[in-house]
Amino acid sequence: MKGVAILKKKWFVHVCVLLLVVVLAACSSSNNGTSENTPNASNSSNQGGTPSESSTTDEQIELRMTWWGGQERHDRTLEVIEMYEAKNPNVKIVAEYSGFDGYFDKLTTQFAAGNAPDIIQYGGNLNDFVARGVVLPLDEYVGGALDLSKHDQSMIDAATMDGKLYGVTLGSNGWGVLVNKTAFEQAGVPLPSPEWTWEEFEQAAIQITENVEGMYGTADFEEDGFGIFLAQRGKVVHENGKLGFNDQDVKDWFQMWDGFRNSGAAVIPEIQAAATQTPEQSLIVKGDVAMQLIASNQYGAYSNATEDQFALYLPPNNSDTGENGASLRPSQFLSGYAETEHPEEVAKFLAFFTNDLDATAVLGNDRGAPVNSEVRENLISNASEIDEVIFSYIQTVSQTSDAPYVPNLPGYNETQALFKRAAEKIAFGEASVEDATNEYWTEVQKVMEKYEQ
Amino acid sequence: MGMSMKWQKMLVHIFIIGVGIFMLYPVLWMVFSSFKPERLIFSEPGLWPREVTLENYFKGWHVVRDTTFGLFFKNSFMISAVCVIANLVTCSMAAYAFARMKFPLKKLWFACMLMTIMLPAHVTLVPQYSIFHSLGWIDTKLPLIVPKIFATDAFFIFLMVQFFRGIPRDLDESATIDGCGPIKIYMKIILPLAVPALITTSIFTFIWTWDDFFSQVLYLNTVQNFTVPLGLRLFLDSQGDSSWGAVFAMSILSLMPTATIFFIFQKYIVEGITTTGLKG
Numbered sequence: 001m002k003g004v005a006i007l008k009k010k011w012f013v014h015v016c017v018l019l020l021v022v023v024l025a026a027c028s029s030s031n032n033g034t035s036e037n038t039p040n041a042s043n044s045s046n047q048g049g050t051p052s053e054s055s056t057t058d059e060q061i062e063l064r065m066t067w068w069g070g071q072e073r074h075d076r077t078l079e080v081i082e083m084y085e086a087k088n089p090n091v092k093i094v095a096e097y098s099g100f101d102g103y104f105d106k107l108t109t110q111f112a113a114g115n116a117p118d119i120i121q122y123g124g125n126l127n128d129f130v131a132r133g134v135v136l137p138l139d140e141y142v143g144g145a146l147d148l149s150k151h152d153q154s155m156i157d158a159a160t161m162d163g164k165l166y167g168v169t170l171g172s173n174g175w176g177v178l179v180n181k182t183a184f185e186q187a188g189v190p191l192p193s194p195e196w197t198w199e200e201f202e203q204a205a206i207q208i209t210e211n212v213e214g215m216y217g218t219a220d221f222e223e224d225g226f227g228i229f230l231a232q233r234g235k236v237v238h239e240n241g242k243l244g245f246n247d248q249d250v251k252d253w254f255q256m257w258d259g260f261r262n263s264g265a266a267v268i269p270e271i272q273a274a275a276t277q278t279p280e281q282s283l284i285v286k287g288d289v290a291m292q293l294i295a296s297n298q299y300g301a302y303s304n305a306t307e308d309q310f311a312l313y314l315p316p317n318n319s320d321t322g323e324n325g326a327s328l329r330p331s332q333f334l335s336g337y338a339e340t341e342h343p344e345e346v347a348k349f350l351a352f353f354t355n356d357l358d359a360t361a362v363l364g365n366d367r368g369a370p371v372n373s374e375v376r377e378n379l380i381s382n383a384s385e386i387d388e389v390i391f392s393y394i395q396t397v398s399q400t401s402d403a404p405y406v407p408n409l410p411g412y413n414e415t416q417a418l419f420k421r422a423a424e425k426i427a428f429g430e431a432s433v434e435d436a437t438n439e440y441w442t443e444v445q446k447v448m449e450k451y452e453q
Numbered sequence: 454m455g456m457s458m459k460w461q462k463m464l465v466h467i468f469i470i471g472v473g474i475f476m477l478y479p480v481l482w483m484v485f486s487s488f489k490p491e492r493l494i495f496s497e498p499g500l501w502p503r504e505v506t507l508e509n510y511f512k513g514w515h516v517v518r519d520t521t522f523g524l525f526f527k528n529s530f531m532i533s534a535v536c537v538i539a540n541l542v543t544c545s546m547a548a549y550a551f552a553r554m555k556f557p558l559k560k561l562w563f564a565c566m567l568m569t570i571m572l573p574a575h576v577t578l579v580p581q582y583s584i585f586h587s588l589g590w591i592d593t594k595l596p597l598i599v600p601k602i603f604a605t606d607a608f609f610i611f612l613m614v615q616f617f618r619g620i621p622r623d624l625d626e627s628a629t630i631d632g633c634g635p636i637k638i639y640m641k642i643i644l645p646l647a648v649p650a651l652i653t654t655s656i657f658t659f660i661w662t663w664d665d666f667f668s669q670v671l672y673l674n675t676v677q678n679f680t681v682p683l684g685l686r687l688f689l690d691s692q693g694d695s696s697w698g699a700v701f702a703m704s705i706l707s708l709m710p711t712a713t714i715f716f717i718f719q720k721y722i723v724e725g726i727t728t729t730g731l732k733g
Contacts, residue, residue: 070690099686102670
């Protein structure tokens with residue numbers, strides 16, 4: 001019996017060895033395959049090494065492009081790449097796309113090894129990479145290969161750092177109040193007017209809390225709402241490394257929300273504290289609240305996650321200044337790699353990606369509302385239901401508010417956590433508005449000092 | 454007495470089954486959610502779907518144009534299979550040397566080998582990437598496969614060394630008397646007796662390679678080379694639309710190979726670990 005077992009095991013070992021031989025052979029053949037490819041690659045880069053200004057049409061150029069996104073974005077972007085290749089037969093674009101996980105880890109490694117793609121999508125962290133000197137300045141192509149004449153000025157400014165342009169903005173978003181229309185109808189509460197004030201907002205929220213079992217009027221607007229609140233007072237969160245608000249502003253904001261919680265307008269802290277950023281698991285989708293502050297590009301993600309009907313409202317007005325404080329903010333940027341061998345070709349592609357009417361029609365709203373006004377008009381005319389809501393919201397924001405785009409506070413993670421902690425202390429009754437404000441104010445100034453150096 | 458023992462056993466079993474179901478709940482939730490239409494996944498809290506659809510599976514399988522999830526499975530299988538075989542052959546050879554052969558500075562080399570386990574992967578990341586880049590191996594499967602052919606998984610070498618040390622030396626000696634050299638002893642004595650350790654190595658190599666995300670995302674650039682973990686993340690954009698239904702559907706498909714392998718070889722895993730002195 002034991003002998004049989006050993007025999008069987010011997011057989012197993014032989015099979016293993018045999019398999020290894022086969023696989024090694026397969027490997028070496030695939031090795032040949034790549035070594036056949038490498039000369040091609042080095043050839044094309046050699047060609048690029050010869051004066052790249054001579055962009056004669058018969059010169060074959062290969063550009064690598066990377067972006068992150070979901071299924072939808074991959075499909076749309078690939079289609080645009082094919083359109084570009086059809087129009088420019090000498091250019092081949094290698095698409096290197098992935099989900100968001102690991103995207104920037106990989107990019108950082110590629111920069112370290114000098115192997116980054118020619119065209120790169122960035123988010124709000126573009127400035128970090130500009131500081132490292134890996135992003136291609138585009139100024140010499142503006143007006144030539146890269147036409148920005150129809151782009152929103154604020155979105156050009158958003159990609160401009162230290163006086164140089166480092167990319168094109170792929171889309172703009174604005175903060176807006178997502179309102180669950182279905183919940184309002186079921187509760188018999190009339191929908192608020194589009195130009196509402198904080199007082200009307202509170203009244204509507206109270207009615208929802210009173211009339212709908214298990215639902216509260218509104219989620220806390222958190223730090224993003226505070227930025228809007230400041231803009232309504234004609235202030236900015238920060239500018240030139242200095243805070244643009246004072247402790248009284250913070251106190252007023254916390255005081256207002258404390259009032260909302262006491263009157264029953266805002267959700268109880270136990271639920272708010274467990275809220276997540278993911279649209280699909282947000283308080284409004286779960287039916288805990290009827291109103292929540294969201295970024296306009298996420299309108300689709302929220303709407304698709306539930307059967308309820310939503311509407312997007314401007315933030316409630318400050319009844320003294322009459323300002324709604326909404327501003328446009330860039331979603332993502334498309335930039336070149338500083339070491340690319342074909343900077344002009346990169347610029348041409350960026351122009352195509354943001355200006356070409358057919359290309360942008362394919363891209364749609366996936367990266368936010370387009371920044372080119374001509375493109376936006378073209379899209380509104382044949383947009384889907386969801387995109388129409390978003391585009392007209394962006395259009396309304398750009399018509400009704402001139403609040404500037406303010407990037408996140410330096411040390412965003414830290415300052416956001418500070419704000420959240422102060423808000424939660426007040427909500428749970430662990431600190432008075434006064435004390436929590438003072439604590440936040442001291443801490444946030446320390447953070448600002450740290451980043452000034 | 455007998456009766457109460459029986460009752461006690463039953464209670465223990467009921468308790469264990471209950472805890473098991475409790476632990477399985479997230480997986481069950483994923484299974485049921487994969488059959489729900491996208492918009493109901495997060496708004497309908499219960500397990501049982503109100504509407505059943507296979508849409509997530511179709512959508513997930515055709516992940517991007519011209520590419521199906523089948524390609525990712527093929528790539529993942531290819532990489533995992535080669536890694537398993539390479540680890541089996543090379544790690545067992547290295548382990549045999551450490552366990553049975555005499556060579557200069559053996560203790561030092563053994564310590565060096567163990568040190569590679571303790572070295573955090575992040576330290577070697579950039580140099581490694583640069584080397585593979587200068588070899589022209591980026592966006593091929595080679596950076597994921599070739600290192601395994603050189604017995605770089607020190608954990609498995611260590612595991613097998615421990616196992617081999619447990620095999621009585623008398624067997625080697627009598628084989629030597631019968632005229633076997635070191636190679637024959639390795640082939641005819643050690644390997645056949647070390648099957649549990651070999652199976653443990655194969656299973657862990659397979660599961661770890663199958664689930665590995667970071668090195669794959671680093672070295673594979675284009676979708677033609679993508680593996681299952683990379684494919685799953687193609688659906689997810691933390692800042693925009695994520696196709697959760699498709700992720701769940703494909704996650705379930707990607708769980709199947711590992712689950713099957715685990716259930717088939719479950720017995721050997723336990724045997725392999727308990728007999729290597731690596732008692733947890």
